[in-house]
Amino acid sequence: MTVQTTDAVFFGPFSLIVSERLLTRDGAPVELGARTLDTLIALVSRPNEVIGKRDLMARVWPDVTVEEGSLRFHIAGLRKALGDGKDGARYIATLPGRGYCFVAPLSSPANGARRPAATSVPFRGVTFLPARLERMIGRTDAVAALSAQLAASRFVTIAGSGGVGKTTVAVAVAHDLLEGFDGAALFVDFGMLSDPGIVPVALASMLGISVQSDDPIPSLIAYLRDRHFLLILDNCEHVIEAAAGLAERIFLAAPQVHILATSREPLRVEGEHVHRLAPLTFPPDGPGLTAAAALTFPATQLFLERAAASGARVDLRDEDAAIVARICRKLDGVALAIELAAGRVQAYGLEQTAALLDERLTLLWLGQRTAPPRQKTLQATLDWSYGLLSELERAVLRRLSIFAGHFTLAAALAVASDAAIDQGRVLAAIDSLVAKSMVATRPVGAMMRYRLLDTTRAYARELSAADADFADLATRHATYYRRWLEQSGAEWPSLLNAAAERAPRLADLNNVRAALEWCFGSNGNAGIGVRLAAAAAPVFLAMSLLTDCQRWSERAVLALDDETRAGREEMHLQAALGLSLMFIRGSTETARVALDRSLAIAEDRGDAVDQLQLLAPLHIFHLRLGDFKTALHYARRSSAVAEAIEDPAALALAHSVLGISLHITGDLDGARRELEAALRHGSSFRRAGTVYLGFDHRNWAGIALARTLWLQGHPAQAVERARQTVAEAARMDHPVALSIALNWAISVFLWTGDLRSAEDYTDWFISRAETHSLTPYLAVGRGYKGQLAIRRGDAEAGVENLLASLETLHAARYELVSTAFNISLVRGLAALGRSTEGIAVIDEAIRLVEANGDASYMPELLRVKAIALLSLPQPTSGDAETCLRQSLDLSRRQAARAWELRAAVDLAALWAGQGRPDAARALLQPVFARFDEGSDTADLKAAERLLATLG
Structure with a gap:
């Protein structure tokens, strides 16, 4: 921005009123000489821009020729008056050979605040930056220059040799610029990664983005595209190809993201500006040094x-x-x-x-x-x-090098101690190593975390690999993290609402990954790896780290031996593999085989709790597949097993599963009983619903109840329940739970005719799908856009969107919404004069409903077929009336008053057009009278208008 000479501007605790030549600090005037004040005004007028010395002198002394020393004198005085460099404050940067730059964030009264108002999507999450050093030596000018350069160019790599201080400088720059990004900053340390392939996965995990595809970069870009955000990518050198590609794609696709990278060599990609960080200067070799x-x-x-x-x-x-x-x-x-x-x-x-x-x-x-x-x-x-180092310190340092990234003291004591070195001696050695700067520390909340510097870890790891007892060390490391996962596994779902607590836990998963790499490596222990992968799989699912889940479950299944095959480990691994494959690749046969195998093991073992927790995933699989009869079969089996267990949480899960299936198959009274029973169980339900699924069955029960209420003729209650369920899912901050709630809530708003809410929720739904790689849901969102277009009179665009959506969903074997989309497609085709084509579509949809079992839609299918018949060039009113009578009859048998009202309106309109108003009124009036809420919904308004015309 350029500051006009009449503007008042604010920076830090200072206010500058240019027109009055007044500088105040916290309201108190700051005494400055005239030339010094002119220097400040000149710099502030062009913030984040380097002003050459000659240009600056010409502006401050327009009619006088002065020496450069005069400018340096006034710059020094200005820095002293502003407190530049004290307590981390940065205002003026010196760029050697170029000039000076004002680098502090500015705001003006027009913004309505003392700092610039955010114009982009805010970062939802925890600012994650290491603490800056209390005192940093020799880097003041480098930090100021980098701050200016990053603000101007958006992408800077700090390049230099190992140990030169790149990370320290990067952290200082980030803290200097943090206010200008409204706290939206993330520090990602790639030094803990050994596999370049998981570079984008690591970034997604730190951002709290669930990874549900083989390529998480599109999700990262979708998440960052509209955010004003500072991203620090540290230690890129050993994963440089992956880090460079990721940084370039984010830079090109997210115009408000600023990237600061550190590496021993430039990334050499588009947009990058390289800042070579020189070593600290030292005294020259020569006599007479004082x-x-x-x-x-x-x-x-x-x-x-x-x-x-x-x-x-x-x-x-x-x-x-x-x-x-x-x-x-x-x-x-x-x-x-x-x-x-x-x-x-x-x-x-x-x-x-x-x-x-x-x-x-x-x-x-x-x-x-x-x-x-x-x-x-x-x-x-x-x-x-x-x-x-002492022999004890050397041994402990070598052992600590097994950790990838940060670790806790409890982990260090458990892994680094053995019969030769007990925990007391390990603790003493760690204390000494910290004091000698061989082990770094970082407080996280009330706990201290530890890590070896990257170069130190690489050095010590090379030595430890040659130790005779390295296999024992790696075994203790893997065993510790298996036990940690088993003990903390039940807590992971609760972290969905606690980003501050989730971040260090997600960082600990790097040690789980490192242990799995060793276990399944050439010199590892596959047996330990199988058990570790089985413990990790539920956590990966709960955190939506589906790529990790699929990768390690698959590796572990291949490594099963006689001891673990057909046991509890295989049961967990097959379930996790099936679910992760289902979300990543769709309802594939491989996913089904894995889930079936898991259930078979549970049945052989005779564990009813395990059977229930595996019947639920199979229920979901067949719902997504569109095989609703088989899904109902698994739901009834769930109920039978839960009744035998007699545990409230198990019963809650079974009520939810059965209620969802009864809703889809048209037993609305039964569905409502089951769903309301499920919701009555409260928190115990949530514990049961997240063991394998990675999302909350209570949430799905709530949104299924909203749809059931609408179908039963309670539109106001349905809308209230839908909004409440979506709000609960949003508070969980879990993409799958929120997407499920939004998916079904949109249908409620479409049914009630609240197109604005339907559109808002659709946009939200699509945004979640883009950010979290929920590929089938992108096609579902496009289908909802098609439905909205048809409802608003743009049949051509609506039909196009629906056809494209259905094609994609068929390919992914995701058929949960196919019937609803086909109903809208027929309405659109009729509006375009393609009724014959529409009748063919509706007949095929009716055939599939009869075969697959989603009978709750049958009354509406029959009604829409009647509309298509009446829109033919030569309408067949007799056949249309037959369809409408069938729709009425089936609606009444299902107690679906919402479908009954629609069929009654259409049949009454048909009879009125045939000169039978009395019969039309006699049909519609009693149906309309049974509704005692929702008078502002589209269907009730249409019925009221028609009754008014009938007298």
């Missing part, structure tokens, strides 16, 4: 500060300055290497530390001729630092 001169270099400052933090007292004297300078030069100014060396001063003193450093690094350089120079230095530093 302590005062040495302290002007950031590398020296960092060394002394870290040495003091580790307990060493170093009062730098002139005679010590050369020693410190030599150490910093030896380490090439690499921040990590300097920190490791400084941590040894407390134990060995300054001179001995320098001597040991010289000795160790010199030897190692001789063996690393093919490595890049800075990698030689960092590798040597790690080797040297490792050599200074």
Whole structure:
């Protein structure tokens, strides 16, 4: 933006009224000289834009020639007045050789707030940034320059050698810019990943996006497309191809997303601007170096500060300055290497530390001729630092390298201890390693989490892989996370409403993935892997991580042996495999075989609870397949099993499953009884409904009850229940639950004639489907758009959308909404004068309903067939009347008063057109009179209008 000279602008605690030449801080005037104030106004007038020194001097001194020193003087005074650089505040960046840039976020009174109003979709989730260092040495100008560059170009990669401080600088830049993004920022550490193929999955998990396809990138782009968002991709070098492709696609498709990446090499993709982060500067080699001169270099400052933090007292004297300078030069100014060396001063003193450093690094350089120079230095530093550890510290460090990313203290004690090193000694070693900067810490809530720096972990992991007891270590690691999953599995569904608690749990799943990689690797233990995958599968499902679920369940099924085959592990794995395949690839035969196999094992084992939890997925599978008779069969079996269990949660699940099937098959009274019974069980129901399904059966019961209420002639209650169920699903923040609720709620609004709500919910439904890769639901959403178009008179567009939707759904074997869409398609074809084609469609739909069992739609099918017959060029009113009478009769047998009213309106209209108004009124009036609510709905308004014309 460009600030006009009469504007008032705000930044941080400051207000600048340009026209009055007044700068205030929290309401109090700030005294500035005239030229200093002119300098501020010039910078503020072009925020986030580099203003050259000559240009700036020309604006501040338009009629006077001055030296560049005058400008530097006023810039320094302005920074002092603003407190630039204190407590993390950043206002003015210096770009060497180019000029100055105002980088703080600005707002004006027109925005109605002290910071810019958000114009894009806000980030729904938890801002996830590591804490910035309390004091960062030598990077002030780099942070300011990067902040300006990222604000201007949107995509910057910080490139540099390992340990140079790329992550530290990136975190500082993110915190500087956080306010301008309204807190919408996410830090993603790719260093914990070993498989480039799961780079987009890791990002989706951190964003809370369920991954339900083989390619999650379209979901990520759909989620980020309209968001003003800051994304930090850290440690890209070892997954650079995947990270580069992901960053480029997000940059090109999401114009308000700013990407800051760190890598040892540029990503080399479109849109990227590379910022080379140089090592910290250190004193040159030469005589006469004083302590005062040495302290002007950031590398020296960092060394002394870290040495003091580790307990060493170093009062730098002139005679010590050369020693410190030599150490910093030896380490090439690499921040990590300097920190490791400084941590040894407390134990060995300054001179001995320098001597040991010289000795160790010199030897190692001789063996690393093919490595890049800075990698030689960092590798040597790690080797040297490792050599200074005690044997206990070395052993524990090697063992901790088994962890991928962060880990808890409980995990470290369980995995790193054994008969040789008990938990007390492990705890002491961890405490020492933290103090020596070999293990990093990060608080998460009230708990501390730990991790090895990436370079340290790689170094120690290479050593640990050669240990004779590595297999035992990996076994303990996998076993710990299997037990962790088993103990915490029941808690995962409750995290759907707690994003702050979910984030660290999702990060812990990286250790589960790492353990599974080892288990199923060439030197792993497949037996442990089978048990770990079986424990992980329900969690993957609960978090909608369906790609993970499918991948590891499939691997585990292939690894089954005589001990695990036909046991509880295979039962869990087959169920998870079937469900994940169903959502990712549709109702495939492979998915059905897996679910059938799981149920067969449960039956052989004689466990009624397991049978119930497996009958429910099979019920869902056949509902999606459109085989409603088979779904009803599984629902009745669920009820029989639940009655034998006599557990409230089991009964609730069975009531829900049976109620849904009875609703679809036309037994509305029975459906209502079952669904209301299901909802009465409250929280115990939710516990049963999420074991395998990854979504809430209570939610589905609520929306099925809404449709049942409408069919029974209670439109107002139906709308209230639909809105309530959608709201509950939205609070869960779970894509499948919300999509199911929206899917059926849309039909309620279409039935009542509330097209605006139907359209709003359809847009919401499509948005969820796009973001979370719910591919069949995208086709369903298009079908709803077609229904809306026909209802609004655009039959041509409506028919086109419905035909395309049905084609896609048939291919995916998703037939749950086919009958409803065919009904609308026939109405659209009739409006286009294609009634003969419409009659063929309706006859086929009637045949399929008779074969498959969704009989609740039969009265409406017969009524719509009558409409098509009457719209023929030569209407067959006799056949149409027969269809309408059949529709009335079937509606009454089903107690479907909503269908009965529609059929009565159409038959009454037909009779009125034939000159039989008395018969028409006698038919319609009693049907209309039985409705005591919903007078504003479309069908009741139509009946009222027709009755008025009949007298």
